[in-house]
Amino acid sequence: xxxxxxxxxxxxxxxxxxxxxxxxxxxxxxxxxxxxxxxxxxxxxxxxxxxxxxxxxxxxxxxxxxxxxxxxxxxxxxxxxxxxxxxxxxxxxxxxxxxxxxxxxxxxxxxxxxxxxxxxxxxxxxxxxxxxxxxxxxxxxxxxxxxxxxxxxxxxxxxxxxxxxxxxxxxxxxxxxxxxxxxxxxxxxxxxxxxxxxxxxxxxxxxxxxxxxxxxxxxxxxxxxxxxxxxxxxxxxxxxxxxxxxxxxxxxxxxxxxxxxxxxxxxxxxxxxxxxxxxxxxxxxxxxxxxxxxxxxxxxxxxxxxxxxxxxxxxxxxxxxxxxxxxxxxxxxxxxxxxxxxxxxxxxxxxxxxxxxxxxxxxxxxxxxxxxxxxxxxxxxxxxxxxxxxxxxxxxxxxxxxxxxxxxxxxxxxxxx
Amino acid sequence: xxxxxxxxxxxxxxxxxxxxxxxxxxxxxxxxxxxxxxxxxxxxxxxxxxxxxxxxxxxxxxxxxxxxxxxxxxxxxxxxxxxxxxxxxxxxxxxxxxxxxxxxxxxxxxxxxxxxxxxxxxxxxxxxxxxxxxxxxxxxxxxxxxxxxxxxxxxxxxxxxxxxxxxxxxxxxxxxxxxxxxxxxxxxxxxxxxxxxxxxxxxxxxxxxxxxxxxxxxxxxxxxxxxxxxxxxxxxxxxxxxxxxxxxxxxxxxxxxxxxxxxxxxxxxxxxxxxxxxxxxxxxxxxxxxxxxxxxxxxxxxxxxxxxxxxxxxxxxxxxxxxxxxxxxxxxxxxxxxxxxxxxxxxxxxxxxxxxxxxxx
Ligand code: HEM
Ligand code: SF4
Ligand code: SF4
Ligand code: SF4
Ligand code: SF4
Numbered sequence: 102x103x104x105x106x107x108x109x110x111x112x113x114x115x116x117x118x119x120x121x122x123x124x125x126x127x128x129x130x131x132x133x134x135x136x137x138x139x140x141x142x143x144x145x146x147x148x149x150x151x152x153x154x155x156x157x158x159x160x161x162x163x164x165x166x167x168x169x170x171x172x173x174x175x176x177x178x179x180x181x182x183x184x185x186x187x188x189x190x191x192x193x194x195x196x197x198x199x200x201x202x203x204x205x206x207x208x209x210x211x212x213x214x215x216x217x218x219x220x221x222x223x224x225x226x227x228x229x230x231x232x233x234x235x236x237x238x239x240x241x242x243x244x245x246x247x248x249x250x251x252x253x254x255x256x257x258x259x260x261x262x263x264x265x266x267x268x269x270x271x272x273x274x275x276x277x278x279x280x281x282x283x284x285x286x287x288x289x290x291x292x293x294x295x296x297x298x299x300x301x302x303x304x305x306x307x308x309x310x311x312x313x314x315x316x317x318x319x320x321x322x323x324x325x326x327x328x329x330x331x332x333x334x335x336x337x338x339x340x341x342x343x344x345x346x347x348x349x350x351x352x353x354x355x356x357x358x359x360x361x362x363x364x365x366x367x368x369x370x371x372x373x374x375x376x377x378x379x380x381x382x383x384x385x386x387x388x389x390x391x392x393x394x395x396x397x398x399x400x401x402x403x404x405x406x407x408x409x410x411x412x413x414x415x416x417x418x419x420x421x422x423x424x425x426x427x428x429x430x431x432x433x434x435x436x437x438x439x440x441x442x443x444x445x446x447x448x449x450x451x452x453x454x455x456x457x458x459x460x461x462x463x464x465x466x467x468x469x470x471x472x473x474x475x476x477x478x479x480x481x482x483x484x485x486x487x488x489x490x491x492x493x494x495x496x497x498x499x500x501x502x503x504x505x506x507x508x509x510x511x512x513x514x515x516x517x518x
Numbered sequence: 519x520x521x522x523x524x525x526x527x528x529x530x531x532x533x534x535x536x537x538x539x540x541x542x543x544x545x546x547x548x549x550x551x552x553x554x555x556x557x558x559x560x561x562x563x564x565x566x567x568x569x570x571x572x573x574x575x576x577x578x579x580x581x582x583x584x585x586x587x588x589x590x591x592x593x594x595x596x597x598x599x600x601x602x603x604x605x606x607x608x609x610x611x612x613x614x615x616x617x618x619x620x621x622x623x624x625x626x627x628x629x630x631x632x633x634x635x636x637x638x639x640x641x642x643x644x645x646x647x648x649x650x651x652x653x654x655x656x657x658x659x660x661x662x663x664x665x666x667x668x669x670x671x672x673x674x675x676x677x678x679x680x681x682x683x684x685x686x687x688x689x690x691x692x693x694x695x696x697x698x699x700x701x702x703x704x705x706x707x708x709x710x711x712x713x714x715x716x717x718x719x720x721x722x723x724x725x726x727x728x729x730x731x732x733x734x735x736x737x738x739x740x741x742x743x744x745x746x747x748x749x750x751x752x753x754x755x756x757x758x759x760x761x762x763x764x765x766x767x768x769x770x771x772x773x774x775x776x777x778x779x780x781x782x783x784x785x786x787x788x789x790x791x792x793x794x795x796x797x798x799x800x801x802x803x804x805x806x807x808x809x810x811x812x813x814x815x816x817x818x819x820x821x822x823x824x825x826x827x828x829x830x831x832x833x834x835x836x837x838x839x840x841x842x843x844x845x846x847x848x849x850x851x852x853x854x855x856x857x858x859x860x861x862x863x864x865x866x867x868x869x870x871x872x873x874x875x876x877x878x879x
Binding site: 109110112113115116117118119120121122124125127128131132144148151152154155156157158159160161166167168169174176190192196197198199200201202203204205206207208209212215216221222223224225226227228229230235236246247250251253254255256265266267269270272273274275276278281283286287290291294295297298314315316317318319320321322323354357358362363364384385386387388391392394395398413414415416417418419421457458 | 527528529530531532533534535536537538539540541542546547550551553554555556557566574576580581582583584585586587588589590591593594595597598603604605606607608609611613616634635636648650651652653654655656657658659660661662664665668669671672673675695696697698699700701729732733735760762768773775776778786788789790791792793795797807809810811831832833864865866
């Protein structure tokens, strides 16, 4: 095998950060299998060509595994004549376990299957959350999938479909967690396997679950349906621990970094170094808990907030998700069923009403939140808005009926309280 | 299809996302949902204490993300020899080892560092840059994400290994304007500056013209007959060079070795802490897409980071900091030019203007 000269990408072997180029070269130079040596050699050759010409040379196509319509990102080289051994270099998107947990045994197992069939390059994880197995031929795609599918791994989404979901480390290790993120993640996404594996929706649909409003999964900004753990009773304060913190850091630091940083001015530092929190006005932003995790903890009456419609730029510009369920408990089985039902109703309504290639958030932008809420049977709530309408251009014909509905709901709430 | 081939067709088992519990460290399983607080004894190490009195130690390390099986096995070997065999990956592709005993932490760190992995990335550090696919394996990239990340992390490694930033800094890269990389405190993204070049001979064969027309955010694409064949044309005055037409129509080549530039955005923040989540804002553009090490982009990132480090208060993320000091001072401190291109004219852009008498000097 003649090794391609790669002077430009060789530069990426310098410097202290681990080098992916060195890793690909290890496969080229020391892997016992010739197939892998040759494939990675040509991959390096094509990459060098990209660096020299500042252009990419992959094109898409159609590759799938038997029974599924998505989950594989086909890659055919446009310069395959010069780099024949990597001319087919598809990516398999494989769903990670909720919370991204692995044992070394499970990773070795995946590595063994992958080097039998693929290039030996893998990423934990892509930005959507998939394990990305990078570099398989059309033929070996099926073999590799068969192999790992028997061991409990399944493909993720690609194309206009429900996509792979993500959840944070959450209750497994994090004291900020307010929900079993893992259960929410799996219940939601695993309910839609048909919609993931046989792409037939208007466009992509992503679920992300974060255990608290720190939103480590970036769900508000990036998920069509974002589920975020929260609580509605009081922040638990260990006053003794808090006083110790004040003693250690000084009152000035505590005032400058905690009291004045609360977005709703809900915190007041007492003369004896304990604190008072105006819990009704705490918006659960997480700041004070992040600063003093030893003294401040989420409350006990836990649940989730649900937002719909986050996405990135294409086509109308970036959108954040917006609240459609300010709070719901996830305790009893029927609560969990309700969560899945909200997802089903959202996806059904969107599938029926979206234009082609329109994300859920874009549809809401086009038809208005109220039409969407009516479509999925959820009542309006002031927690859904930053502020009420500013434009007077609106017809308010049925104002009285709507007002009655509001009062009836308020009465019901009072009765059940 | 031959009988033989049919026999090989195996119906997939649609199990979906696997259960993470089977792979979770027993101490974490046992104390699931029962964690009380955590501490951060040194960069790259977290210790979480459970109500039960048990504790779990986490060591976080940066990797090259694109892992060859040898590197993956080295990470596993370290996990078996120095940890308890349980790992996880963070959203930014760092690996985390969880161990029950504190005594395992130092040898684990040593083993990781000996193999060239970088321990850090926790709390108020510059975290690992989350990156996209790039020239290595995407079909529409204007640059190589992995290369940009590697070159930049070489320069930012001390900020990854230490906790000297006012708060955490999340960096992202994206190799086209679709921006798979998402929002970041600092984002380094491709910004095209010239309309697509159309290969008319190919359009009629490969493109579903109506869907390409529909994809354009500014309705700049029209069906047209070119040389007697159905093709497309672009109103170049209208075109915003976003590249959205390129994925559905590869003959509309948007990438250009010269004119596909890098742009830098700041202030994207996913967290609700202190203020509502925020999108990133454009601060610098026209930066050369300069492989293999992209020194111009790195220099600007470093300039922004040093201004932030110097000037921001504890706990301020980049967006919080700029909110306090204002944009004039931001451009002054970073010595970046403020141009007409910073003023948003996209729909809704007016809400980004200053409608008050609040002016800073
Ligand atoms: C040819 C077309 C495209 C390719 C090959 C592609 C590829 C990818 C890949 C490989 C990922 C990471 C996936 C993973 O984690 O499994 C990703 C994520 C992403 N893609 Fe694309 N993409 C394409 C088009 C688009 C388009 C049109 C959009 C925008 C509407 C888009 C927006 C995103 C976003 C926002 C993410 C990050 C998602 C997240 O945070 O969940 N991509 N893309
Ligand atoms: S989102 Fe909240 S619960 Fe989840 S890992 Fe982050 S801080 Fe912890
Ligand atoms: S969580 Fe946020 S809003 Fe609530 S008291 Fe703490 S700082 Fe204030
Ligand atoms: S940012 Fe664009 S070019 Fe880069 S991986 Fe995502 S879709 Fe491909
Ligand atoms: S680059 Fe963007 S604006 Fe220009 S024609 Fe294509 S889709 Fe339209």
